[in-house]
Amino acid sequence: MAETDELIQKISTRVDKDARSIQDFFVKMLRVKAVNPRMGGQGEVERAQFLEGYLKDNGFSVTRIDAKDTESPHGIRPSISAKLQGRDDSRNLWFISHMDTVPEGSRDLWKTDPFEPVVKDGKVFARGSEDNGQSLVASLFAMLTLRNLEVRVPFNVGVWFVADEEFASNFGIKELLARRLFKKGDIVVVPDAGSPKGTDIEIAEKGLLWMKVTTKGRQVHASLPKKGLNAHRVGMKLALDLDELLHGKYRRRNRLFDYPVSSFEPTKKESNVGNVNTVPGMDVFYFDCRVLPEYDLDDVVHDVKGKIRAFEKRYATTISFEEVEKEPAGPATRSDSEVAILLSRAVSRVSGVKPRFVGIGGQTVGNLFRMEGIPTAVWSTIDDVPHEPNEYSKIANLINDTKVFATMPLLSKV
Ligand SMILES: [Zn+2]
Numbered sequence: 001m002a003e004t005d006e007l008i009q010k011i012s013t014r015v016d017k018d019a020r021s022i023q024d025f026f027v028k029m030l031r032v033k034a035v036n037p038r039m040g041g042q043g044e045v046e047r048a049q050f051l052e053g054y055l056k057d058n059g060f061s062v063t064r065i066d067a068k069d070t071e072s073p074h075g076i077r078p079s080i081s082a083k084l085q086g087r088d089d090s091r092n093l094w095f096i097s098h099m100d101t102v103p104e105g106s107r108d109l110w111k112t113d114p115f116e117p118v119v120k121d122g123k124v125f126a127r128g129s130e131d132n133g134q135s136l137v138a139s140l141f142a143m144l145t146l147r148n149l150e151v152r153v154p155f156n157v158g159v160w161f162v163a164d165e166e167f168a169s170n171f172g173i174k175e176l177l178a179r180r181l182f183k184k185g186d187i188v189v190v191p192d193a194g195s196p197k198g199t200d201i202e203i204a205e206k207g208l209l210w211m212k213v214t215t216k217g218r219q220v221h222a223s224l225p226k227k228g229l230n231a232h233r234v235g236m237k238l239a240l241d242l243d244e245l246l247h248g249k250y251r252r253r254n255r256l257f258d259y260p261v262s263s264f265e266p267t268k269k270e271s272n273v274g275n276v277n278t279v280p281g282m283d284v285f286y287f288d289c290r291v292l293p294e295y296d297l298d299d300v301v302h303d304v305k306g307k308i309r310a311f312e313k314r315y316a317t318t319i320s321f322e323e324v325e326k327e328p329a330g331p332a333t334r335s336d337s338e339v340a341i342l343l344s345r346a347v348s349r350v351s352g353v354k355p356r357f358v359g360i361g362g363q364t365v366g367n368l369f370r371m372e373g374i375p376t377a378v379w380s381t382i383d384d385v386p387h388e389p390n391e392y393s394k395i396a397n398l399i400n401d402t403k404v405f406a407t408m409p410l411l412s413k414v
Pocket of ligand 1: 165192
């Protein structure tokens with residue numbers, strides 16, 4: 001215990017001493033543009049080369065995966081990795097951040113050049129500073145600090161800097177998972193979402209289902225409705241029935257989530273006839289569903305289809321169903337799992353806050369790991385300004401999170 005305390009103190013002192021060079025490195029990296037090619041950018045190649053060079057200069061051997069992408073300017077989408085060997089070489093603690101950024105958006109809204117970082121009032125202003133540069137640099141320097149202090153880590157501690165998170169992760173994490181570069185027994189931190197004081201450790205996400213329902217009717221003059229079938233009326237009734245059915249059946253609560261139940265919201269409605277005196281022959285509505293991870297999305301779909309069939313029978317018409325988007329949620333990472341415990345201990349030791357475990361209604365790449373059965377925590381200390389003009393990262397958060405990441409592996413036996 002005393003030994004661990006001493007080590008944690010040593011790490012803290014060392015990171016503080018290196019704070020200026022960490023900041024300088026951060027600024028230098030942000031200058032190397034890495035806008036996602038699907039958003040009109042040059043891609044990650046230059047930034048990957050910059051990071052690869054730095055890792056190699058510091059004595060690390062680098063694994064590099066170049067996913068082929070003929071639509072990108074360089075034809076490849078690199079992801080790179082390095083790790084520090086631990087006593088148990090069969091397991092890895094991975095910090096996974098992404099190199100790519102979104103474009104700057106409206107240049108007029110920026111007070112400074114988004115690709116020429118400006119340090120002001122303890123913040124670094126630049127596109128990609130918070131999302132996801134801060135965490136990338138923090139994880140890199142956490143690993144470097146452990147190496148420089150010759151800390152014997154209990155398992156391998158490694159970083160992945162991946163491509164394509166801002167679009168669909170097809171050329172990044174999905175490629176790496178397909179190549180089986182992560183295994184059961186690994187634990188993963190995805191520092192790509194967070195809270196201003198670093199209190200929130202995200203361990204669960206909801207499954208996402210967007211559905212489109214198209215109801216056919218028979219279009220007639222509104223003065224003779226019996227001749228036709230009002231698709232709009234049938235559609236509205238169906239939407240309300242689905243609303244009631246889903247809320248009634250999937251009513252479990254999960255306190256991890258600020259919105260602790262599944263949500264089923266009728267949202268988009270396509271326009272039908274252009275004039276008031278026509279009975280619509282077609283009706284299209286959509287639902288956005290965010291389903292607690294303890295439920296299976298296929299069960300929801302099955303119930304929806306059952307209700308649709310009943311309506312088809314009742315109104316003697318055809319109603320089609322389409323899954324516009326379906327992203328199932330992996331099982332929540334347990335709050336007593338190793339990654340959750342290590343991270344919450346490190347956060348309370350370093351940041352001096354009492355962390356809480358949370359679930360979110362959106363989805364991060366953390367979910368892709370949970371789908372593979374790998375326990376994953378999503379955490380960082382950020383003001384939450386990604387994709388905004390004048391995006392920034394607080395230098396104090398960069399330094400704090402570097403310490404948290406470096407401290408994590410030391411707490412495994414405490
Ligand atoms: Zn991000």
